[in-house]
Each structure stands twice: as structure tokens, then as C-alpha cells.
Amino acid sequence: MQEQTSTIAGAMPRSKATVEQRLAALEVQLAHITTQLDKVVAAQKPMVDFRQEMEPIMREMMDASIAHLAHLEARGYFDFAREMVYLVDRIVEDYSPEDLHQLAEQAANILDTVRALTQPSVMAVARDVAQAFEEERHPEPQGLWGAWRRIRKEKNLRRGIGFALDLLGRVGRAVSRAPRFSRAEGGKSAAPAQLTAPRAPSKHNGAPAPRSSKSPAPPEQLVFVADDAWSREYASGIAASIGMQLGDGHFKLIEFARDDYKKNGSAPNIRRITTQTGLSTSQVYELFPRAPGLTISRLAGVPKPAGCI
Amino acid sequence: MKKLVILGAGTAGTMMANKLRHHLGDDWSITLVDRDEDHVYQPGLLFLPFGIYNETDLVRRRRDFIPEGVDFRVAEIDVVRPDKKQVVLQRDAGVLDYDILVVATGTRIVPAETEGMTGAGWHESVFDFYTLDGSAKLRSALERWKGGRLILNIVDMPIKCPVAPLEFLFLADHYFHEAGIRDAVELVFATPLDAAFTKPRAAETLGYLLEQKQIKLETNFTTKRVDGAAKQLHSYDGRALDYDILVTIPLHAGSEWIKRSGIGDDMGFLPTDKHTLKAEGLEDVFALGDTTNLPTSKAGSVAHFQGDVLFKNITRHIRGLELLPEFDGHANCFIETGFGKGMLIDFNYDTEPLPGKFPLPGIGPFSLLRETAINHWGKLGFKWVYWNMLITGRELPLDHRMLMAGKVA
Numbered sequence A: 001m002q003e004q005t006s007t008i009a010g011a012m013p014r015s016k017a018t019v020e021q022r023l024a025a026l027e028v029q030l031a032h033i034t035t036q037l038d039k040v041v042a043a044q045k046p047m048v049d050f051r052q053e054m055e056p057i058m059r060e061m062m063d064a065s066i067a068h069l070a071h072l073e074a075r076g077y078f079d080f081a082r083e084m085v086y087l088v089d090r091i092v093e094d095y096s097p098e099d100l101h102q103l104a105e106q107a108a109n110i111l112d113t114v115r116a117l118t119q120p121s122v123m124a125v126a127r128d129v130a131q132a133f134e135e136e137r138h139p140e141p142q143g144l145w146g147a148w149r150r151i152r153k154e155k156n157l158r159r160g161i162g163f164a165l166d167l168l169g170r171v172g173r174a175v176s177r178a179p180r181f182s183r184a185e186g187g188k189s190a191a192p193a194q195l196t197a198p199r200a201p202s203k204h205n206g207a208p209a210p211r212s213s214k215s216p217a218p219p220e221q222l223v224f225v226a227d228d229a230w231s232r233e234y235a236s237g238i239a240a241s242i243g244m245q246l247g248d249g250h251f252k253l254i255e256f257a258r259d260d261y262k263k264n265g266s267a268p269n270i271r272r273i274t275t276q277t278g279l280s281t282s283q284v285y286e287l288f289p290r291a292p293g294l295t296i297s298r299l300a301g302v303p304k305p306a307g308c309i
Numbered sequence B: 001m002k003k004l005v006i007l008g009a010g011t012a013g014t015m016m017a018n019k020l021r022h023h024l025g026d027d028w029s030i031t032l033v034d035r036d037e038d039h040v041y042q043p044g045l046l047f048l049p050f051g052i053y054n055e056t057d058l059v060r061r062r063r064d065f066i067p068e069g070v071d072f073r074v075a076e077i078d079v080v081r082p083d084k085k086q087v088v089l090q091r092d093a094g095v096l097d098y099d100i101l102v103v104a105t106g107t108r109i110v111p112a113e114t115e116g117m118t119g120a121g122w123h124e125s126v127f128d129f130y131t132l133d134g135s136a137k138l139r140s141a142l143e144r145w146k147g148g149r150l151i152l153n154i155v156d157m158p159i160k161c162p163v164a165p166l167e168f169l170f171l172a173d174h175y176f177h178e179a180g181i182r183d184a185v186e187l188v189f190a191t192p193l194d195a196a197f198t199k200p201r202a203a204e205t206l207g208y209l210l211e212q213k214q215i216k217l218e219t220n221f222t223t224k225r226v227d228g229a230a231k232q233l234h235s236y237d238g239r240a241l242d243y244d245i246l247v248t249i250p251l252h253a254g255s256e257w258i259k260r261s262g263i264g265d266d267m268g269f270l271p272t273d274k275h276t277l278k279a280e281g282l283e284d285v286f287a288l289g290d291t292t293n294l295p296t297s298k299a300g301s302v303a304h305f306q307g308d309v310l311f312k313n314i315t316r317h318i319r320g321l322e323l324l325p326e327f328d329g330h331a332n333c334f335i336e337t338g339f340g341k342g343m344l345i346d347f348n349y350d351t352e353p354l355p356g357k358f359p360l361p362g363i364g365p366f367s368l369l370r371e372t373a374i375n376h377w378g379k380l381g382f383k384w385v386y387w388n389m390l391i392t393g394r395e396l397p398l399d400h401r402m403l404m405a406g407k408v409a
């Protein structure tokens, strides 16, 4: 607007233009601005509408996604996925993209092999072999003589040897044809690429959290002691164990804390105790010289005054 | 014409004005009252002392967020007379009749309640950062500081945004580190509670933070007085701590008008039903935000979740339906931990902050009770959300109830 008015003024020197002329020019300008504004508003409208449309939809999408993902999480998908990430991580560390490329080239071959290997007859052999390992009594070690005797006696053994010899022949042929297998250039684990210059060890931060090292002892937690378990004697017993003797003055505060907790669902802190009982903070400290908030809660059998974390 | 009056045009009041104006027809007038014209983005006050935001980032005109059709009055509230259903404004600004009253006048710090706090050294070596003025003065002091001992003390709970003090210390550690004077600075946290992290899961997962950032801890420290001349902080159990800079979280109180009207508790907070948000013992009066006496955090996110419930309940109240006890104490707060990382906590009346992912189980993108860069971006992004969605009453794609989905109990 500012600029518009100044161009009007500039185009029509005050001295020459009549009031009517100036008004007419202003009208033209205004008409122009109005159409522009209409256009802007019109352009805005779909955006506004879109947002209005999207708000409830987004809420629904969010609710649905949350329900769905919670279900997946409950079934352990995410724990599983995290382990998969670890697995992939190991592969990525140990193999290079070329390895993967070779693998992909051979994918059809590999699948064929896997298929052949998993035919029922082959599987049956594999199962049999596996079972042999599981059996409790393994056969005695056998000398050359013993072996000879068994080969002569058992037809299956002879058939097996024939098969094994045939297999060895095939392996031999394959070995003489195949190039030497090698992993592409040492994989990756050799020396991790350094993206940044190593940082000077910093004294305070930047270093990873010493999580497992000595974390401070967890703060004491107090739980609500039900009415049938709590009594003045209960409180006196705990007091005695920390070297305190309770009198009426103490009980006034202890019982207030208990009532207040039952009413509001949170233990009163010192400020609430003082404002509600009329005692000054110094008087509260005379009665409970050490950590009165915590001590009163403990004696009253209610959770301690706490922050949000 | 029926009259709905909202007291306080901060986070909660502005949000309610938007929600209700878009919903209520022409047969309802809405009047919104605040004592001044400037809306301060309070979560930003944490960043101001470290030069991350400046004043102009944090202050906008209240009117820019108040919808058309809401009568905004700038006046100091004197008293409310529930028997006459009237709000009396100060300096002859008049009397407002109401059919429904929404109280959202927040909380204020009262440093003068602590002996010596506003005496010698106030805003020279003793600072608050819960006001724009205090926070800006603290920035100038930190800029010039060469090192020494900085104590942060919480005088007593409740306070706004109960994690802000810890966040301040974490950011301070980072700030002094960058300034190259961390070795010359001693950071001390003096709390009236028995630990920095009082809840078991938070203590277990976050206990390392203080040690890692070398912040010393004084627990069960009930502040008795500040000796500004000697630069000493005294507790009721006889401890005296020397400081060079004291950053204090002063006592918080509810509004004076609540006291004057005789409807509040001893700290000036308004007794409110924990679940329906109706003011206790007062007809047609509702409350949300920091002004209530509810045992949940005093935070903008809480005001937001309460807003969803209260909006529903006010519209039900108008239609003569009973109120729904839907508010569960839900709070959701980002916690800055310095060095470009942050954390997120999500909890309610009954459930302590637990680890996990938020809002999408397994995915996040935010991680609960864990330091990540994404959480930190979330905290920075909250400013946009605050101005553009939260106070304008837009729907956020979040349930107002706390969900266990995504949490590891």
C-alpha cells in the first residue's frame, strides 16, 4: 500500500493535478489492487480448504497408524527389525558392493541350488544325517579291518561309497574349472574411511555417555501405605529407626500430609504444608531438621513430593 | 445474546478464544481480557540467555492471534463475583457479565517472597529467566562472564515447565564449552526435591546426564534467603552456598485477582476438577492452563490437551449435557540437553515418563527419554507449532489422552 500511494503521488505532481484527477487515478489504482486481492484470496482458498479437510483426516490417519504400529510392536516386529538392522549392518561392514553384485548375478543359480537342495529326497538324507548326530550312542571308532568287514557285509554302505566317489569326481571337475574364489578387495572392515579429522578428546562433552558406569543410585521411591496398615505406631516405628521421637506437633504435619495426599493425589511439599497448617518453614524444620518434605512423606506412608521426571 | 468471557490471552486463553469462536454461533459473544498487548512465547525464554533466540523472535501482538468476532479488552482484572456472574476490571474499565467464564490467567513468579532475593544484586548477579526482562539481563551477564560458580536453585514447586531448570544447566554447559571457559565454570543445581530425577525410570535412564555434564547437585535444599551482598544462598537446614551468578526459579503463585476474589487456594491457584476442568464449587466457571491447582505440569502442551477436553465440555455444558471426565493429566515436553540434542517425555497423572517412541510406535520420529537430534529439532519446531497451530486452536494430529502405544512400560 505504502508504495502504491507514493507512485500515485509521484505520477501526479501536487501542484498541477486537480483533486478530481488525483481521485480518478486513485480509483484506477484501487480497482487494480482489489482485483489483485481477489485473486490472492481466491488462490488462498483452496489452501485453506485443504488444511481444513486435512486436519480431521490427519488425526484419523495418526490414530490408525498408532493402533496398527502398536499391534506390530506388541508382536515384536520392531525388536525383530532392530536385529535385522544389526544383521544388515554386519553384512555391510564385511562385504563390499561388488560382493553384493556378484551375489545378485548368481541369484538364479543360487535359487536353483537351494531348490535342488531342498527336494524331499535330499532333505530326507539331511534329516537322517542330522539325526545321526543327535543319537545318544555314537558308533565306536573303527579300524581299517573293521571297515572292510562292514563294507563286505552291508549293501547300503557299498552303495553309499559309490555315490560318494561319484560326488568326489564331480567336485574334482568343478575345482579344475573354477577360478579362485575371492572376496572383492578385502571387504570393508579393513580400515573404516575417516570422514572427519579425529576430534581431540574433550573433557566434558561430545564423549559418549558413560551409561553403564557409575550412574547415581536410584532415588528412593515411597508407596502409599493403606489405611489398615498405617497407624501412629507405624509412623513412630519408622521414626525410631531414624532416631526421631514423634510428638503431637509432628503428627499434626504427618496426618495433614496423609489427608492431603488422599484428597489431591500428590504429597504436599513444604510450601503447601506451611500454607495449609499455618506453621512457618523454620518451625517445620525445627520438627523435622533433615529433608522435612521427604521425611514427612515417609512417616505418613505416602509417595514423596516429586518433579515430573 | 449469551456471553462467554475468557480471562487471560496467553497460551490457553488465546487457544480457547479461537476454538470457541469458530464453533459458537452469533448468539454467543466472546470477550477476551488481558492486561497488555504482547504475547510472549515463553518456552523461548530458555534460549534467550544463550543468544539462540532474541526478543523479537519471542514477542508478537496478541491481536494477531485473536479471531474476528472476539472482543479483546486490555485491562487488569480486579475481582470476579461468582454470585453475580460478573468480572470487575480495574481503572473503570467496566464490569463484564458472563454466562460462562473461562479462567486462563496463568501463574507468575514472586521473587520478593523469598527473603533478600530482590535486594542487593537483583538482575546484576541474581537472575530469573522466567520473564523477558530477567532472561535478557541474564544474557548480558553471561556474555561478559569470565567464569566462577553459577548456582541454579528452585525455591519450591510447583513451577512452570518443571524441566526448564535442568535444560538451562545443560544449555549452560554447552554454552560455556563453546565460549572456551567451561573449565573455569562450576555449575551447581540446588533443588528442594530429593534428586534431580525423582521418577524411577527417568532416574535410571537419565542419571548419567549430570555426571557427564559435570553438574553438581545439592538435594533437599529448601531456600531460606539470598544474601545478595555476600553472594550467598542459604537453606533452612543451615547450608550456605557461595555463588558468582545465581539463576533462580522463584516461587510461583496464581493470580492476585483470584486471591482478591476469595476463590483460590493459598497460593492463588484455582481449585479445578482434575478430569472435567470445571472450577470447583463455582457454577459456569471453567479453568485451564497454569492457573489451575492440578497435579500435572504447568506447560503449554498441557494447556493444549486440556483445551481439547474443555472445548468439548463447554459445548456440552451449553447443550445441557453432563461434563466428560476426560482430562488425564497428559503432558508432553521436549527437553533440551545441549550439543544439538534433546529428549522428549510423555506422561500423565498416573504414568511416569517411560522410554519408547512418539507419536508412532516403533518409528517415532521422536524418542522418549533418550537424547536425539530429532528431538532437538522438535523443540525448535515447537515455536512454529505454537504460533501457527497451538494458540490458533488448530487440531494437532495428537490424541489429548496419553497413549501407552509406543511406550516401554
Ligand SMILES: Cc1cc2nc3c(=O)[nH]c(=O)nc-3n(C[C@H](O)[C@H](O)[C@H](O)COP(=O)(O)OP(=O)(O)OC[C@H]3O[C@@H](n4cnc5c(N)ncnc54)[C@H](O)[C@@H]3O)c2cc1C
Pocket (backbone or CB within 6 Å): B007, B008, B009, B010, B011, B012, B013, B033, B034, B035, B036, B041, B042, B043, B044, B045, B046, B075, B076, B077, B078, B104, B105, B106, B107, B129, B130, B160, B161, B164, B255, B256, B257, B288, B289, B290, B291, B298, B299, B300, B301, B302, B303, B332, B333, B334
Ligand atoms: C522458561 C520457560 C520455558 C517453558 N518451556 C515450555 C516448553 O518447552 N513446553 C511447554 O509446553 N511449555 C513450556 N513453558 C510453559 C508454558 O509457557 C506455559 O505453561 C503456558 O504459557 C501456560 O499458558 P496459560 O495460558 O495458562 O498462561 P499464560 O500464557 O502465562 O497466560 C496468562 C495470561 O493472563 C494474563 N493475566 C494474568 N493476570 C491477569 C490480570 N489480573 N488481569 C489481566 N490479565 C492477566 C497474563 O498477562 C497472561 O497473558 C515454559 C515456560 C517458561 C517460563
